[in-house]
Every structure is written in structure tokens, then in C-alpha cells.
Amino acid sequence: MSKPRVIKNYEKVDEALLEQIKLKYPEGFASHLIRFTDVNGRLSSALPFETEEKYYLIRMTKSEAVEIIADDDDYDEDGNLLDEVREEYAGKYDDDDDFDAADIDPDEIADDDVGGEDED
Known part of the structure; x- marks a missing residue:
């Protein structure tokens, strides 16, 4: 069974997940961003992160990171x-x-901004 794949904006990520992300990326996020085409066909960048339950792409630009x-x-x-x-x-x-970002199929990602799964 594959894990749900979720895109979240950084501002919508809960504190517990942020703490885990900080442990995974203790030297910052900018050099770990990946580029992908979202469900609307727009090129986006995000920080990949995996938990036991889900694959996340935390949407941010390099300057935001x-x-x-x-x-x-x-x-x-x-x-x-x-x-x-x-x-x-x-x-x-x-x-x-x-986590291996190459494992992500953009067609299988739920985008919070377009009615995908939201955990708020």
C-alpha cells in the first residue's frame, strides 16, 4: 500500500511536523528543494519530507526557505x-x-490548495 502524498504550504504545517522537518534538515531547507509540476500545471518548488503515514511536499521557494x-x-x-x-x-x-524525492509521482499528490487533503 502506498502512502498518501500531500502538498502543504509551510505556513499550514503543524508544530510537531515542523520539529521533525528541522531534525531532517538541520542545515536549512534551500539546498533540498525539489521542483515539480502541480495539479494545475504550474512549476513549483517544495521541501520533500516523509513520515510513517505520508509523503509531504512542503511548498516554498528558495528565497522563502x-x-x-x-x-x-x-x-x-x-x-x-x-x-x-x-x-x-x-x-x-x-x-x-x-525519503527519496524520485519516488514521487506528481499525478498522485493531493494539493491542499486545490481541495486536497488538509490537516488543519
Whole structure:
């Protein structure tokens, strides 16, 4: 059985998922973005992230990815997750999922912006 695939805007991601994303990408998001064509045929960029239940694409541009990290107090001035934050979050979550963006079929992705699955 394949996992549901969900596109979410960064602003709509809940705090627990954000903490897991920060653990997966402790040096920021910008260099990990992938490009894909959304259900409306528009070229988009997003950060791939996988949980036990779902594949997520967290929609953001490269400039937004840089700004998000710069404005986040969990990261230092160099864009690295603070050690104390990493230790706090690591105690909450397992980090055994490996995600391969090449496994994503854009035709199978639910987009929150066009009536797809929403977890708010």
C-alpha cells in the first residue's frame, strides 16, 4: 500500500511536523528543494519530507526557505539547527525514515490548495 502524498504550504504545517522537518534538515531547507509540476500545471518548488503515514511536499521557494531559517530562533546565524534544539526534538521523534524525492509521482499528490487533503 502506498502512502498518501500531500502538498502543504509551510505556513499550514503543524508544530510537531515542523520539529521533525528541522531534525531532517538541520542545515536549512534551500539546498533540498525539489521542483515539480502541480495539479494545475504550474512549476513549483517544495521541501520533500516523509513520515510513517505520508509523503509531504512542503511548498516554498528558495528565497522563502532562506528567510524561514533566518527568522527561526531554532537556527543559529549560520543557518544550522542549535544543538540544544536538536537534542530536545531528537528525544521526541525517531529519525529512521529515508525519503527519496524520485519516488514521487506528481499525478498522485493531493494539493491542499486545490481541495486536497488538509490537516488543519
